[in-house]
Amino acid sequence: MGGTGVIYVLHDVTKPEIYGGLPSNPSIPLSVKLWKHPLKWLGNLAIAAAKQGCAVTALDGSRTAVDRINEAANKLGLSLAAYQADLSHHAIDGDYDSIVAIGLLMFFPQDKARAKLADILAHTKPGGVAAVNVLIEGTTFMGMFEPGHYYLFDDNELTKAFEGWEFLHSKYDESPAPENTVKKFHTVVARKPK
Numbered sequence: 001m002g003g004t005g006v007i008y009v010l011h012d013v014t015k016p017e018i019y020g021g022l023p024s025n026p027s028i029p030l031s032v033k034l035w036k037h038p039l040k041w042l043g044n045l046a047i048a049a050a051k052q053g054c055a056v057t058a059l060d061g062s063r064t065a066v067d068r069i070n071e072a073a074n075k076l077g078l079s080l081a082a083y084q085a086d087l088s089h090h091a092i093d094g095d096y097d098s099i100v101a102i103g104l105l106m107f108f109p110q111d112k113a114r115a116k117l118a119d120i121l122a123h124t125k126p127g128g129v130a131a132v133n134v135l136i137e138g139t140t141f142m143g144m145f146e147p148g149h150y151y152l153f154d155d156n157e158l159t160k161a162f163e164g165w166e167f168l169h170s171k172y173d174e175s176p177a178p179e180n181t182v183k184k185f186h187t188v189v190a191r192k193p194k
């Protein structure tokens, strides 16, 4: 079975608790939900860019994500190398045609999150494109954050940061999260002036 589900096949489906104490209202633990949803698509954008012929360097703190990306890249013969790195102690090492940070910057405290955004903008080549997606204020899902180690951008902060760039895409999204919480995103894709 491809997805995560709970299926009971029982003689008396109305009383699952009589079969070895099965819960009557089965649910999927949060850790499994996180694994099956966000982690499932980690690195897909890096792989898609390499499939389009870009030479891609991908960085992430997760060994699992990095291994998965390198494995896919090797299988498909792509020009893509992923490295494990703690990006809170990392400065971008050169200038790039495109820099993409999807769902990353909110995992740093405010000063660092802003500094990382500035680093991305500074290291995008003139005429190049940066794509940034962050969680913004109004997000109430805190399950993935360590206290003091996150920052919710204000809702026009990305727009201001990209002032003077050509906006190719700017979109606000909202998605439901566990326990009646919500995740609010802003995504900007913009071209740096030449």
Ligand SMILES: C[S@@+](CC[C@H](N)C(=O)[O-])C[C@H]1O[C@@H](n2cnc3c(N)ncnc32)[C@H](O)[C@@H]1O
Binding pocket: 038, 041, 042, 043, 044, 045, 059, 060, 061, 062, 065, 085, 086, 087, 088, 101, 102, 103, 104, 107
């Ligand atoms: C929501 S996921 C986005 C993943 C990826 N950007 C993508 O689009 O597939 C958040 C990612 O941030 C990474 N992350 C969080 N803090 C980090 C840090 N200090 N250094 C490196 N990666 C970090 C996590 O490992 C996780 O893969």
